[in-house]
Amino acid sequence: MIKIRRDESQLHSIARHESKQPRVARLSYEQATIQSNSQGFRLGVAEKLTLGYIYPHAPVEIIMAHGFVPSLVRARPGVVGAFEASLQTFACSYTRNLFSQRANDQLPPLAALLFPGNTCDSLLNVGDIWRVRFPDDTVFRLTYPAANQGEAGVHFLAEEIRSLSNMLEKAFGLPFSLSEFEEAASLTRQFRESIQFLYASRAILPQVLPYSKLAALIHTFLMSPDQKSVTEVVRAASQAQRSLAKSKSLEPINRIRQQLLKGHLTRLTFAHDTDSPRIAVAGGMIDPGALVALLSAAGISENALVIDLLTFGFKTAFTRPCDMEGDPFESVARSILSSPLEPTQEGLEMRLSFVRDILTNLAIDGLVICEQSFCDPDEFEAPSLEAAASKSGVVVLRLPIDPELSDRERLGVRLQSFLETIKSRNQR
Amino acid sequence: MLEGHAASENGRLAWITSGFPVEIPVAMGVGVNYPEQYGAVIGSQKVGPQICGFAEEMGYSQELCSYARSSIGAARYPEKSPLEGLPKPQALLACNNICGTVLRWYDAISEMTGAPVFLFDTPPTQGKQTPHHREYVRQSVMRLIDFLSTTFHTTFSEERLREVGNLSGKGIDLWTRCLKACRNRPSPLNCADRFLAMAPIVSLRGTELAVEFYQALLEEVEGRVAQGLGAIRDEKIRLLWDDIPPWFTIFRFFNGLAARGVVFPADTYTHAWSGSLSGADLVDSVVSVYSNVYLNKGLEAKVDKMCELIKEYSLDGFIMFSVRSCKRYSLGQLVSKELVMERTGVPGVVIEGDMVDSRLFNDAQIQTRIDALLEMFI
Numbered sequence: 001m002i003k004i005r006r007d008e009s010q011l012h013s014i015a016r017h018e019s020k021q022p023r024v025a026r027l028s029y030e031q032a033t034i035q036s037n038s039q040g041f042r043l044g045v046a047e048k049l050t051l052g053y054i055y056p057h058a059p060v061e062i063i064m065a066h067g068f069v070p071s072l073v074r075a076r077p078g079v080v081g082a083f084e085a086s087l088q089t090f091a092c093s094y095t096r097n098l099f100s101q102r103a104n105d106q107l108p109p110l111a112a113l114l115f116p117g118n119t120c121d122s123l124l125n126v127g128d129i130w131r132v133r134f135p136d137d138t139v140f141r142l143t144y145p146a147a148n149q150g151e152a153g154v155h156f157l158a159e160e161i162r163s164l165s166n167m168l169e170k171a172f173g174l175p176f177s178l179s180e181f182e183e184a185a186s187l188t189r190q191f192r193e194s195i196q197f198l199y200a201s202r203a204i205l206p207q208v209l210p211y212s213k214l215a216a217l218i219h220t221f222l223m224s225p226d227q228k229s230v231t232e233v234v235r236a237a238s239q240a241q242r243s244l245a246k247s248k249s250l251e252p253i254n255r256i257r258q259q260l261l262k263g264h265l266t267r268l269t270f271a272h273d274t275d276s277p278r279i280a281v282a283g284g285m286i287d288p289g290a291l292v293a294l295l296s297a298a299g300i301s302e303n304a305l306v307i308d309l310l311t312f313g314f315k316t317a318f319t320r321p322c323d324m325e326g327d328p329f330e331s332v333a334r335s336i337l338s339s340p341l342e343p344t345q346e347g348l349e350m351r352l353s354f355v356r357d358i359l360t361n362l363a364i365d366g367l368v369i370c371e372q373s374f375c376d377p378d379e380f381e382a383p384s385l386e387a388a389a390s391k392s393g394v395v396v397l398r399l400p401i402d403p404e405l406s407d408r409e410r411l412g413v414r415l416q417s418f419l420e421t422i423k424s425r426n427q428r
Numbered sequence: 429m430l431e432g433h434a435a436s437e438n439g440r441l442a443w444i445t446s447g448f449p450v451e452i453p454v455a456m457g458v459g460v461n462y463p464e465q466y467g468a469v470i471g472s473q474k475v476g477p478q479i480c481g482f483a484e485e486m487g488y489s490q491e492l493c494s495y496a497r498s499s500i501g502a503a504r505y506p507e508k509s510p511l512e513g514l515p516k517p518q519a520l521l522a523c524n525n526i527c528g529t530v531l532r533w534y535d536a537i538s539e540m541t542g543a544p545v546f547l548f549d550t551p552p553t554q555g556k557q558t559p560h561h562r563e564y565v566r567q568s569v570m571r572l573i574d575f576l577s578t579t580f581h582t583t584f585s586e587e588r589l590r591e592v593g594n595l596s597g598k599g600i601d602l603w604t605r606c607l608k609a610c611r612n613r614p615s616p617l618n619c620a621d622r623f624l625a626m627a628p629i630v631s632l633r634g635t636e637l638a639v640e641f642y643q644a645l646l647e648e649v650e651g652r653v654a655q656g657l658g659a660i661r662d663e664k665i666r667l668l669w670d671d672i673p674p675w676f677t678i679f680r681f682f683n684g685l686a687a688r689g690v691v692f693p694a695d696t697y698t699h700a701w702s703g704s705l706s707g708a709d710l711v712d713s714v715v716s717v718y719s720n721v722y723l724n725k726g727l728e729a730k731v732d733k734m735c736e737l738i739k740e741y742s743l744d745g746f747i748m749f750s751v752r753s754c755k756r757y758s759l760g761q762l763v764s765k766e767l768v769m770e771r772t773g774v775p776g777v778v779i780e781g782d783m784v785d786s787r788l789f790n791d792a793q794i795q796t797r798i799d800a801l802l803e804m805f806i
Contacts, residue, residue: 083791088780089753090491091759118551121528125759128727132763141771145564146524146531147549152567156551159560345528346547348535374491380532383487398487 010411049172050109051380054098054123055116056316057343058142059161059332060225063114065181066165066174072222072288073098073107074312075403078108080104081245086133092122093373093402094285101232102134111172111384113166117143120345120377140167145337153344157333181328184225189321191221191230194237199317201240202247202305204270204360206278208240211295211302215288218313256362260318261326265339266355276301277422278363282309282355282385283370283401284378290405291370298412300419309355310370322338348381352388360392365422366395368415373402395422429511434598435459440621443514444535445530446630448523448548449718451596451705454634455589460521461514462631463623465752467495467732470502471675471784473510480785482508492782493753496533498600503540516541519579521572523548525724533595533642537746546575550719553727556580557719565715589710596634602642603629607699611741616649619669620682621659622698629701664689665805668737668746668776670696671757672783677791686775688802694741696733727760731767738742738772742804746776747798752788777801 008414039250051063063070077096082103083096091099101107114191115127131139143160145153169175188324197216201208217236221229244250252270259265272278281291295302308314322328322335336343341351359367367389371378399411435441436460442453444460469495470479471615480494482501490497499514506513519533521545534545548568551561573584600700606625610617617625625645632638652658669692674681682692703717708791722733748769765776779797781789 086760086762088750088752088759090755117554118524120527124528125551125727125755129760129763132727132767143551143552145549145551146528147547147568147571149549149571150565151568152564152571156564158495159558163558175786282642318793321653345485345524345531346545346549348532348538348545376529376532378494378531379489379492380496380536382489384536386487 017330036080042265046234048326049111051112051114051168051175052108053114055114055119055142055198055343056222056312056321057116057144057336057339058114059164059329059336060164061181061184061322061332062161062170062176062328064184064187064225065176065178066168066172067177067180068168068174069224070110070173071108071110071224073101073110073113075285076101076287077293078104078289078402079145079404079407086129087126090374091126092120092185092375094375095126095157097403099130102130102137112138112140112168114140114142116343118146119144119345120375121217122374122376138171139384140164144382148201148346150343154330154333154337157325157343158330159335161332162329176328178328182324185322185324185328185331187225187227187230191233192223192317192321194230195221196257196261197253198217198233198240199307199314200253200260201244201249203256203260204253204272205244205247206303206306208244209236211288211305212292212340215292215313218317219289222312222316254363259341260358261320263354265361268361270363272363274426277304277365277419277426278306279365279366279368279419279422280307280309280358280362281305281368281370283311284372285311286312286370286372286401287403288313290401290403293405294411294415297408297413300415306364306418307358309341309358311342315339343375348384351381352384355385359389359392364394365426366397366418368418369396369398370401371398372398395425429461429515429718432459432461435442436517439518439576441515441517442519442521443517443534444524445526445534445647447526447718447723448521449569449572449714451589451592452569452575452584453497453521455592456573456576456580456584457787458519458576458580458630459584461517463499463514463533465627466497466511467498467784468675469510470498471786472678474676474786475510475790476676476752476782476784477787479505480508481697482741483510490785491752493527493533494788495528495753496536496586497625498534498784500540510567517543519543519575521543521548522546523550523718523719525550525721527721527723527754528586529755530791544579546572548718550724552724552726553719557716561719562712562715564718566711568777569711569714586710587732588726589705591709592634593705593713595639597706598634599629599638599642600701600704602639602646604702605699606642606646606649607694609646609653610693612675613742614656614663614693615666615741616652616657616659616683617693618659618686619673619692619695621676621677622674626698626701633701658691659688660689660691661689665691665745665802666741667740668694668696668734669749670734670761671749671751672738672747672754673749674781674786674789675783676786677789685798690802692747694737694743696730696737699733699737723756727764727776729755730760731771733763734764734768735771738774743774744776745801747801748776750775750776750778752780753784762805768780773802775804 046071051068062071079100082100217233320338321329389396441459480500481499483497486578502513519734522530522534539546600602627643628638700722705713
């Protein structure tokens with residue numbers, strides 16, 4: 001009945017705590033392998049439990065400090081619907097996909113799953129439903145502040161993370177380790193610095209790294225944040241740095257990176273190919289891999305995609321590293337709340353202003369706004385984003401999308417037409 | 429509505445969500461209007477599709493909440509909307525204890541009107557409210573007082589808040605007694621009666637007018653109980669209603685069932701306004717009352733509440749209206765239906781539709797499902 005499981009080595013390593021622990025589900029090896037292979041999922045460091053999280057602004061450093069491998073559980077194509085007995089069709093397509101994966105035994109092996117609270121109603125309620133439908137699964141909730149309430153928000157989130165830490169220790173007998181926290185913080189710092197550099201580089205010269213490669217690097221780290229995945233990102237950033245050194249682009253790239261971190265861009269002058277369209281992509285819990293698939297199917301060059309503003313991409317990459325001094329929980333809370341555009345919900349005008357900055361100063365020709373089906377945040381914000389882009393002279397394409405890419409052909413055609421519109425506009 | 433216009437003309441009107449701690453703006457002399465209630469007006473006037481359509485023309489998806497769409501549509505074309513729309517607000521006060529949509533909705537209204545949005549953030553609770561949770565919401569109260577002081581050039585007085593809180597408490601107490609009177613057989617009120625009579629507890633909480641209204645209502649309800657007068661002619665089946673009603677067909681729907689002897693002595697929606705401000709620390713009381721509203725407490729609390737109502741009101745079954753607009757209220761009903769049936773032993777059915785947008789309401793399909801439920805009682 002239950003599908004979340006530990007593999008044998010994981011079971012062995014925690015055998016001493018088994019009597020106190022909740023039962024864990026078993027996923028057949030074949031299913032796990034299929035999932036692992038299809039998403040590049042690695043079973044993590046030997047003898048470590050995997051804790052799945054759904055919302056990318058998870059306190060990965062704290063999770064790692066308890067000896068877990070934090071792994072992003074994400075929606076994916078090819079999932080047959082199996083949610084109907086538990087969720088109505090108006091639950092967002094992302095949560096329906098996750099729920100179906102679980103009901104179909106398609107989730108990777110997980111010791112526990114972390115849901116977010118106070119980010120959207122669908123994810124909040126689905127967490128509750130999950131507990132009822134899969135009572136043997138170990139499910140936690142981490143609640144975020146929705147308001148921009150300064151230090152009060154930091155304190156709230158810090159205490160939520162501390163509470164999660166206590167629950168992890170209680171459920172699995174794995175205490176928080178300061179040295180593992182420091183190691184994890186160092187890893188995430190290296191990852192973020194390198195991935196931010198790559199984002200900033202692509203903002204000027206997208207040909208420096210295919211978007212699919214950038215998406216894969218982020219994906220690998222979010223699935224399994226270890227030295228190997230970080231080394232891959234650092235290596236890619238070093239290669240980019242070497243090739244860019246010749247073009248004298250490093251100075252503006254570093255400036256863009258700093259400005260993106262601060263959430264405010266100023267006028268920049270940089271050389272770019274005016275014949276090629278430059279598009280940005282906005283949206284929420286949209287998989288960058290889905291964009292790659294759409295671009296590829298439509299025969300569109302990945303170089304056209306200059307920057308994404310997605311939850312699993314830009315918004316996660318541009319989180320500031322956590323401070324090694326002081327209380328680790330507060331430090332991680334402060335880091336999470338520094339992420340641009342999320343996880344707090346308040347402040348539409350601020351978000352729009354940032355997007356306008358990006359569109360204007362990064363010479364963007366077109367904005368693709370992805371809207372997940374039945375996603376309140378995406379669908380409410382889309383008209384405002386469209387208006388903001390239009391006022392900045394940037395053409396807009398609104399793309400309704402679901403994790404199954406069920407309308408792939410039509411979406412591809414729309415993207416092609418959009419790019420052609422930009423090209424003819426630029427030629428005028 | 430007229431008071432709202434006057435407040436707007438004086439630069440003192442806030443639009444406010446139904447779960448907002450309204451006692452604070454009222455105590456600070458700020459006028460309030462309720463867009464959710466206005467959504468119910470649009471629904472009951474049967475112009476939901478048209479007014480929601482205005483928002484859809486602006487780019488808002490039909491998948492979004494119809495209260496929000498109708499509100500945005502009416503703000504765009506007030507002259508084409510019932511009562512010529514709500515008066516223009518100077519501030520928008522959203523509390524996310526009823527759903528996360530309210531902030532996004534008010535953001536959209538803010539873009540149209542220029543009124544600033546204040547989010548009173550009450551993160552959802554799980555079991556007992558923790559100290560850091562309470563402290564965070566307490567900071568929200570302080571932030572709210574600052575916001576209102578700055579925006580409306582007014583001051584906060586604890587004494588005045590206590591007066592408003594007392595009135596609010598009196599109103600809630602009287603309303604709760606009216607609801608409890610429906611434990612009697614026959615029930616003196618049916619669903620539609622309560623959905624109409626709840627208006628003052630939503631929009632006039634903390635005023636003398638609400639207290640007077642509920643005093644009169646309680647007198648009438650108690651009189652009916654004393655005389656054995658039921659809300660419907662021949663009460664045979666007593667059911668629980670879960671969620672918001674379909675405003676556009678509220679009388680037809682409930683009267684149709686009444687003709688078949690079905691009465692609804694209780695529902696989860698009108699029971700949601702409970703808890704009054706009291707005690708030495710009023711801010712703490714605000715934190716408790718407004719963090720612990722029904723929709724902020726999760727699935728388990730919803731199931732508990734339904735089971736409690738079924739038991740206390742001697743109900744034979746339940747109907748859950750799965751409202752496409754309201755994810756916070758409705759997602760989970762398929763699971764809670766099973767849990768409630770298991771715990772109470774009474775049957776229930778889930779029907780799907782919407783509260784304002786009649787395009788999303790399939791009458792024939794719904795009747796078939798209800799028929800299937802009612803057959804179980806024959």
